[in-house]
Amino acid sequence: MLCYICLTYTCLFDLIVSYPSNYPIDFSRQMYSDQREHPLPDVPFLTDLTPQQKALKVKETGPWNQLTKEEKLALYRISFCQSYKEMKAGSGSEWKTIVGGVLYFLAVTGLYLWWQRVYVYGPVPHTLSPEWIEVQTQRMIDMRTNPVTGMSSKWDYANNQWKK
Incomplete structure (x- = not known):
């Protein structure tokens, strides 16, 4: 069975050692995958064990207090590619x-x-050109539109300029 490529160097090394490039892929069988949503994969990470790993698996059946920390870690790495901490760490x-x-x-x-x-x-309408706006403003002043609060109230008709 082919496992998904993991992001850690340990898993990548185990992947290269365990699965040769011409390994046949059978998608009808269960496959290994590291997911936080499904913490226990269907199959162990490593299926083709070396003689040292096989001896460690035999030692696993005995009392666990006789195993060293390194042996427990090696047994964990046989079953799982990444720990929860490694899965949650992200790539940065x-x-x-x-x-x-x-x-x-x-x-x-x-x-x-x-x-x-x-x-x-x-196209932009001709009524938005500066020349047109100037002519339109002058026309509104000449017509004295809105003389109370509008534009005509701000124009000085005696001096022909804007009020200050």
């Missing part, structure tokens, strides 16, 4: 994913706005 580059996602979103938004400006909106 999550910020790159977030920055990339934000930049991608900004790029898509920019392209969308450019597309709208080029293909959706028509």
Whole structure:
């Protein structure tokens, strides 16, 4: 059985040692996977054991207080690729994913706005040109529109300029 590639060097080394590149993949059988949601995989991490690992598995059947800390760790690594702490640690580059996602979103938004400006909106109306606005303002002053609080109330008709 082929296991999923783990992120730790120990697991990668075990993967290279345990599974040769021409190992047949049978997807109808159970496979190993490290997931926090499913803490106990269907099969152990290592299935093809070395003679040292086989001797350690035999020693495992005896009393555990006779096993050293290194032997217990080796037994753990036979069954599991990563510990919970290693699974939860992350790779340290999550910020790159977030920055990339934000930049991608900004790029898509920019392209969308450019597309709208080029293909959706028509040309800018001539009524928004500075010359037209100046003529329209002068026309409103000449017509004395809204003389109480509007534009005409701010124009000095005696001096032909804006009130100060």
